[in-house]
Amino acid sequence: MIPDLRRHLLEALVIVALGAVIGLSVNYRLIGALLEGRLAPPAPMPTSDGYPTPITLGQLREALAAGEVVAVDARDADSYAEGHLPGALSLPLEEAEARLEAFSLRVDPATALAVYCNGYGCPDSFDLAMKLIAAGYGSVAVFEGGLPEWRDAGLVVVEGAP
Amino acid sequence: MNRLRPVVYHLCRLTLGGLFVYAGAVKADDVTAFAGSIAAYEILPYFGNYLVAATLPYIEILAGLLLLANRRVRPAALLLAGLTLVFMAVLLSVIARGLEIDCGCFGADGRTTPAMALLRDAGILVLAHFTFHLRAPRP
Numbered sequence: 001m002i003p004d005l006r007r008h009l010l011e012a013l014v015i016v017a018l019g020a021v022i023g024l025s026v027n028y029r030l031i032g033a034l035l036e037g038r039l040a041p042p043a044p045m046p047t048s049d050g051y052p053t054p055i056t057l058g059q060l061r062e063a064l065a066a067g068e069v070v071a072v073d074a075r076d077a078d079s080y081a082e083g084h085l086p087g088a089l090s091l092p093l094e095e096a097e098a099r100l101e102a103f104s105l106r107v108d109p110a111t112a113l114a115v116y117c118n119g120y121g122c123p124d125s126f127d128l129a130m131k132l133i134a135a136g137y138g139s140v141a142v143f144e145g146g147l148p149e150w151r152d153a154g155l156v157v158v159e160g161a162p
Numbered sequence: 163m164n165r166l167r168p169v170v171y172h173l174c175r176l177t178l179g180g181l182f183v184y185a186g187a188v189k190a191d192d193v194t195a196f197a198g199s200i201a202a203y204e205i206l207p208y209f210g211n212y213l214v215a216a217t218l219p220y221i222e223i224l225a226g227l228l229l230l231a232n233r234r235v236r237p238a239a240l241l242l243a244g245l246t247l248v249f250m251a252v253l254l255s256v257i258a259r260g261l262e263i264d265c266g267c268f269g270a271d272g273r274t275t276p277a278m279a280l281l282r283d284a285g286i287l288v289l290a291h292f293t294f295h296l297r298a299p300r301p
Contacts, residue, residue, distance in 0.1 A: 004236075011237035012244070015228065019221030027193055027216040034212050051202050051263070054211065120207045142201075144208045 052129035055114050055141035057149050063114070069141070070107065074117040074128040083157040085116065085150055090162035093117075093124040096131050104135055112139040119146035171296035175239075178289040179229030182242055186222030188269035189215070199266025203252060204259075221245075235297045243290035246283045253280045 024031055036058075055063070063069040064087065071088035073080050080090040091103055107113075113132060117124040129140045143150075151157050189196040197215035200206060206214060222245070228238040249267070256263060256276045265279035274282075 008237045008240050011234055012241035015225050015234070015237060015241050016221050019224040020217040022224065023190075023217035023220035026190070026220065030193060030212065030216060034209065051198055053198060054201050054208050056208070123204055126204055144201075
Protein backbone atom coordinates (compact mmCIF):
# COMPACT_ATOMS: atom_id res chain seq x y z
CA MET A 1 0.00 0.00 0.00
CA ILE A 2 1.31 3.44 -0.89
CA PRO A 3 1.81 5.53 2.25
CA ASP A 4 -0.22 8.73 2.46
CA LEU A 5 -2.36 7.73 -0.52
CA ARG A 6 -5.39 9.21 1.17
CA ARG A 7 -3.65 12.53 1.66
CA HIS A 8 -2.43 12.53 -1.95
CA LEU A 9 -5.95 11.86 -3.18
CA LEU A 10 -7.33 14.67 -1.04
CA GLU A 11 -4.70 17.06 -2.32
CA ALA A 12 -5.47 15.96 -5.88
CA LEU A 13 -9.11 16.86 -5.23
CA VAL A 14 -8.03 20.27 -3.97
CA ILE A 15 -6.10 20.79 -7.22
CA VAL A 16 -9.24 19.86 -9.19
CA ALA A 17 -11.35 22.26 -7.13
CA LEU A 18 -8.81 25.09 -7.48
CA GLY A 19 -8.48 24.51 -11.22
CA ALA A 20 -12.26 24.48 -11.61
CA VAL A 21 -12.64 27.71 -9.66
CA ILE A 22 -9.92 29.38 -11.76
CA GLY A 23 -11.48 28.08 -14.97
CA LEU A 24 -14.96 29.25 -14.01
CA SER A 25 -13.64 32.66 -12.94
CA VAL A 26 -11.66 33.18 -16.13
CA ASN A 27 -14.65 32.11 -18.23
CA TYR A 28 -17.27 33.84 -16.10
CA ARG A 29 -18.77 35.52 -19.15
CA LEU A 30 -19.17 32.26 -21.02
CA ILE A 31 -20.68 30.59 -17.95
CA GLY A 32 -23.03 33.54 -17.46
CA ALA A 33 -24.19 33.27 -21.05
CA LEU A 34 -24.58 29.54 -20.57
CA LEU A 35 -26.76 29.96 -17.47
CA GLU A 36 -28.97 32.45 -19.28
CA GLY A 37 -29.32 30.05 -22.18
CA ARG A 38 -27.59 32.31 -24.65
CA LEU A 39 -24.05 31.92 -25.90
CA ALA A 40 -21.92 33.85 -28.31
CA PRO A 41 -23.19 33.49 -31.89
CA PRO A 42 -22.48 30.01 -33.23
CA ALA A 43 -18.86 30.11 -34.27
CA PRO A 44 -18.26 28.58 -37.69
CA MET A 45 -14.99 27.18 -36.39
CA PRO A 46 -15.99 23.61 -35.47
CA THR A 47 -17.85 23.40 -38.77
CA SER A 48 -14.76 24.43 -40.71
CA ASP A 49 -12.99 21.67 -38.80
CA GLY A 50 -15.54 19.26 -40.15
CA TYR A 51 -17.79 19.26 -37.09
CA PRO A 52 -21.15 20.86 -36.46
CA THR A 53 -21.49 23.68 -33.94
CA PRO A 54 -23.81 23.43 -30.96
CA ILE A 55 -26.71 25.91 -31.02
CA THR A 56 -28.87 26.82 -28.02
CA LEU A 57 -32.62 27.20 -27.89
CA GLY A 58 -32.26 30.99 -27.55
CA GLN A 59 -29.87 31.26 -30.50
CA LEU A 60 -31.97 28.98 -32.67
CA ARG A 61 -35.11 30.92 -31.91
CA GLU A 62 -33.49 34.21 -32.88
CA ALA A 63 -31.78 32.78 -35.94
CA LEU A 64 -35.03 31.16 -37.16
CA ALA A 65 -36.97 34.37 -36.57
CA ALA A 66 -34.33 36.32 -38.48
CA GLY A 67 -34.39 33.77 -41.29
CA GLU A 68 -30.67 33.17 -40.84
CA VAL A 69 -30.96 29.45 -40.43
CA VAL A 70 -33.13 26.59 -41.71
CA ALA A 71 -34.12 23.86 -39.24
CA VAL A 72 -33.63 20.26 -40.38
CA ASP A 73 -35.55 17.45 -38.67
CA ALA A 74 -33.46 14.25 -38.48
CA ARG A 75 -36.34 12.08 -37.16
CA ASP A 76 -38.53 9.79 -39.23
CA ALA A 77 -41.47 11.10 -41.26
CA ASP A 78 -44.09 9.96 -38.71
CA SER A 79 -42.43 11.85 -35.87
CA TYR A 80 -42.13 14.87 -38.15
CA ALA A 81 -45.84 14.70 -38.97
CA GLU A 82 -46.74 14.56 -35.27
CA GLY A 83 -44.90 17.77 -34.60
CA HIS A 84 -41.86 19.72 -35.80
CA LEU A 85 -40.24 23.13 -35.58
CA PRO A 86 -41.84 25.83 -37.75
CA GLY A 87 -40.36 25.76 -41.23
CA ALA A 88 -38.30 22.65 -40.51
CA LEU A 89 -37.35 20.45 -43.44
CA SER A 90 -37.64 16.70 -42.97
CA LEU A 91 -34.53 14.65 -43.66
CA PRO A 92 -34.67 11.41 -41.64
CA LEU A 93 -31.21 10.10 -40.85
CA GLU A 94 -31.97 6.58 -42.10
CA GLU A 95 -33.03 7.97 -45.50
CA ALA A 96 -30.28 10.56 -45.65
CA GLU A 97 -28.07 8.61 -48.07
CA ALA A 98 -30.90 8.25 -50.57
CA ARG A 99 -32.33 11.73 -50.22
CA LEU A 100 -29.27 13.89 -49.71
CA GLU A 101 -28.83 14.59 -53.41
CA ALA A 102 -32.38 15.81 -53.86
CA PHE A 103 -32.05 17.78 -50.65
CA SER A 104 -28.94 19.59 -51.84
CA LEU A 105 -30.71 20.54 -55.09
CA ARG A 106 -33.50 22.07 -53.03
CA VAL A 107 -31.39 23.72 -50.35
CA ASP A 108 -28.37 25.77 -51.34
CA PRO A 109 -25.14 24.52 -49.64
CA ALA A 110 -24.49 28.10 -48.49
CA THR A 111 -27.61 27.90 -46.30
CA ALA A 112 -26.97 27.73 -42.58
CA LEU A 113 -28.65 24.63 -41.16
CA ALA A 114 -29.65 23.65 -37.64
CA VAL A 115 -30.26 19.93 -37.22
CA TYR A 116 -32.31 18.50 -34.37
CA CYS A 117 -33.94 15.24 -33.30
CA ASN A 118 -35.41 14.01 -30.02
CA GLY A 119 -33.15 15.94 -27.69
CA TYR A 120 -30.28 14.97 -25.46
CA GLY A 121 -29.26 11.38 -25.89
CA CYS A 122 -30.45 11.31 -29.49
CA PRO A 123 -27.35 11.10 -31.70
CA ASP A 124 -29.22 11.29 -35.04
CA SER A 125 -28.94 15.07 -35.33
CA PHE A 126 -25.16 14.91 -34.93
CA ASP A 127 -24.85 12.03 -37.41
CA LEU A 128 -27.04 13.83 -39.94
CA ALA A 129 -25.06 17.05 -39.41
CA MET A 130 -21.85 15.16 -40.20
CA LYS A 131 -23.45 13.83 -43.43
CA LEU A 132 -24.58 17.34 -44.37
CA ILE A 133 -21.09 18.71 -43.79
CA ALA A 134 -19.67 15.88 -45.90
CA ALA A 135 -22.23 16.81 -48.59
CA GLY A 136 -20.76 20.31 -48.71
CA TYR A 137 -22.87 22.35 -46.31
CA GLY A 138 -20.52 24.90 -44.76
CA SER A 139 -22.53 25.98 -41.74
CA VAL A 140 -24.24 23.19 -39.85
CA ALA A 141 -25.33 23.45 -36.23
CA VAL A 142 -26.85 20.86 -33.93
CA PHE A 143 -29.68 21.84 -31.61
CA GLU A 144 -29.06 19.26 -28.92
CA GLY A 145 -32.18 20.09 -26.92
CA GLY A 146 -34.20 19.02 -29.95
CA LEU A 147 -37.96 19.00 -30.20
CA PRO A 148 -38.49 18.27 -26.45
CA GLU A 149 -36.64 21.42 -25.35
CA TRP A 150 -38.40 23.49 -28.00
CA ARG A 151 -41.83 22.17 -27.03
CA ASP A 152 -41.17 22.43 -23.27
CA ALA A 153 -40.23 26.08 -23.74
CA GLY A 154 -43.82 26.61 -24.92
CA LEU A 155 -42.79 27.44 -28.49
CA VAL A 156 -44.94 26.70 -31.52
CA VAL A 157 -44.85 23.12 -32.76
CA VAL A 158 -46.25 22.52 -36.24
CA GLU A 159 -48.11 19.35 -37.23
CA GLY A 160 -48.29 17.92 -40.72
CA ALA A 161 -46.59 15.54 -43.08
CA PRO A 162 -43.40 16.64 -44.91
CA MET B 163 20.68 2.68 -10.60
CA ASN B 164 20.51 4.89 -7.55
CA ARG B 165 22.41 7.63 -9.34
CA LEU B 166 20.10 7.33 -12.31
CA ARG B 167 16.95 7.53 -10.23
CA PRO B 168 16.83 11.33 -9.76
CA VAL B 169 17.58 11.85 -13.45
CA VAL B 170 14.70 9.62 -14.53
CA TYR B 171 12.45 11.22 -11.92
CA HIS B 172 13.11 14.80 -13.01
CA LEU B 173 12.88 13.85 -16.68
CA CYS B 174 9.48 12.22 -16.19
CA ARG B 175 8.24 15.02 -13.93
CA LEU B 176 9.26 17.81 -16.32
CA THR B 177 7.95 16.03 -19.41
CA LEU B 178 4.61 15.25 -17.78
CA GLY B 179 4.27 18.76 -16.33
CA GLY B 180 5.24 20.49 -19.56
CA LEU B 181 2.91 18.28 -21.59
CA PHE B 182 -0.13 19.16 -19.49
CA VAL B 183 0.69 22.86 -19.17
CA TYR B 184 0.90 22.96 -22.96
CA ALA B 185 -2.26 20.90 -23.49
CA GLY B 186 -4.15 23.03 -20.99
CA ALA B 187 -2.93 26.34 -22.39
CA VAL B 188 -3.86 25.45 -25.97
CA LYS B 189 -7.40 24.52 -24.90
CA ALA B 190 -7.82 27.42 -22.44
CA ASP B 191 -6.98 29.74 -25.31
CA ASP B 192 -10.11 28.75 -27.23
CA VAL B 193 -12.77 27.40 -24.90
CA THR B 194 -15.54 27.47 -27.50
CA ALA B 195 -13.53 25.37 -29.92
CA PHE B 196 -12.69 22.94 -27.12
CA ALA B 197 -16.38 22.74 -26.23
CA GLY B 198 -16.97 21.80 -29.86
CA SER B 199 -14.33 19.06 -29.61
CA ILE B 200 -15.98 17.67 -26.46
CA ALA B 201 -19.40 17.86 -28.10
CA ALA B 202 -18.04 15.67 -30.91
CA TYR B 203 -17.58 12.86 -28.36
CA GLU B 204 -21.37 12.83 -27.88
CA ILE B 205 -21.08 11.99 -24.20
CA LEU B 206 -22.05 15.14 -22.30
CA PRO B 207 -25.08 17.34 -22.88
CA TYR B 208 -24.60 20.84 -24.26
CA PHE B 209 -24.23 22.37 -20.78
CA GLY B 210 -21.65 19.82 -19.67
CA ASN B 211 -19.57 20.36 -22.80
CA TYR B 212 -19.10 24.01 -21.98
CA LEU B 213 -18.57 23.38 -18.27
CA VAL B 214 -15.80 20.84 -18.89
CA ALA B 215 -14.31 23.08 -21.59
CA ALA B 216 -14.15 25.98 -19.13
CA THR B 217 -12.58 24.07 -16.24
CA LEU B 218 -10.53 21.12 -17.53
CA PRO B 219 -7.76 23.21 -19.17
CA TYR B 220 -7.10 25.04 -15.89
CA ILE B 221 -6.99 21.82 -13.88
CA GLU B 222 -4.42 20.51 -16.38
CA ILE B 223 -2.38 23.71 -16.22
CA LEU B 224 -2.44 23.81 -12.43
CA ALA B 225 -1.33 20.18 -12.02
CA GLY B 226 1.31 20.66 -14.74
CA LEU B 227 2.70 23.77 -13.06
CA LEU B 228 2.93 21.97 -9.72
CA LEU B 229 4.97 19.24 -11.40
CA LEU B 230 7.25 21.76 -13.09
CA ALA B 231 7.71 23.54 -9.76
CA ASN B 232 8.42 20.20 -8.04
CA ARG B 233 5.66 20.88 -5.51
CA ARG B 234 2.82 18.52 -4.52
CA VAL B 235 4.25 16.15 -7.07
CA ARG B 236 2.47 13.00 -5.95
CA PRO B 237 -1.03 14.49 -5.78
CA ALA B 238 -0.49 16.17 -9.15
CA ALA B 239 0.84 12.97 -10.76
CA LEU B 240 -2.05 11.02 -9.25
CA LEU B 241 -4.55 13.52 -10.58
CA LEU B 242 -3.08 13.52 -14.09
CA ALA B 243 -3.01 9.71 -14.12
CA GLY B 244 -6.67 9.69 -13.05
CA LEU B 245 -7.57 12.20 -15.76
CA THR B 246 -5.67 10.17 -18.34
CA LEU B 247 -7.57 7.02 -17.32
CA VAL B 248 -10.83 8.91 -17.84
CA PHE B 249 -9.60 10.11 -21.25
CA MET B 250 -8.70 6.53 -22.18
CA ALA B 251 -12.14 5.26 -21.17
CA VAL B 252 -13.73 8.01 -23.27
CA LEU B 253 -11.47 7.23 -26.25
CA LEU B 254 -12.31 3.54 -25.97
CA SER B 255 -16.01 4.41 -26.09
CA VAL B 256 -15.34 6.51 -29.19
CA ILE B 257 -13.60 3.59 -30.88
CA ALA B 258 -16.37 1.21 -29.77
CA ARG B 259 -19.02 3.52 -31.23
CA GLY B 260 -17.01 3.94 -34.43
CA LEU B 261 -17.01 7.75 -34.25
CA GLU B 262 -14.46 9.35 -36.53
CA ILE B 263 -13.52 12.43 -34.57
CA ASP B 264 -10.42 14.38 -33.71
CA CYS B 265 -9.14 13.80 -30.20
CA GLY B 266 -9.06 17.50 -29.31
CA CYS B 267 -6.45 16.66 -26.67
CA PHE B 268 -4.14 19.48 -27.71
CA GLY B 269 -6.71 21.84 -29.12
CA ALA B 270 -8.87 21.46 -32.17
CA ASP B 271 -6.26 21.75 -34.91
CA GLY B 272 -4.31 18.63 -34.10
CA ARG B 273 -5.35 15.71 -36.24
CA THR B 274 -5.08 12.77 -33.89
CA THR B 275 -7.26 9.71 -34.24
CA PRO B 276 -8.71 8.15 -31.07
CA ALA B 277 -6.40 5.12 -31.43
CA MET B 278 -3.29 7.33 -31.61
CA ALA B 279 -4.50 9.35 -28.62
CA LEU B 280 -5.05 6.12 -26.70
CA LEU B 281 -1.44 5.08 -27.32
CA ARG B 282 -0.20 8.48 -26.27
CA ASP B 283 -2.26 8.28 -23.08
CA ALA B 284 -0.65 4.94 -22.26
CA GLY B 285 2.73 6.70 -22.51
CA ILE B 286 1.47 9.47 -20.22
CA LEU B 287 0.43 6.83 -17.68
CA VAL B 288 4.00 5.47 -17.69
CA LEU B 289 5.38 8.99 -17.09
CA ALA B 290 2.91 9.56 -14.25
CA HIS B 291 3.80 6.19 -12.74
CA PHE B 292 7.52 6.96 -12.61
CA THR B 293 6.94 10.51 -11.42
CA PHE B 294 4.78 9.23 -8.57
CA HIS B 295 6.98 6.33 -7.49
CA LEU B 296 10.43 7.87 -7.97
CA ARG B 297 9.49 10.96 -5.99
CA ALA B 298 11.88 10.95 -3.04
CA PRO B 299 10.11 10.62 0.31
CA ARG B 300 9.77 13.80 2.29
CA PRO B 301 12.88 14.62 4.30
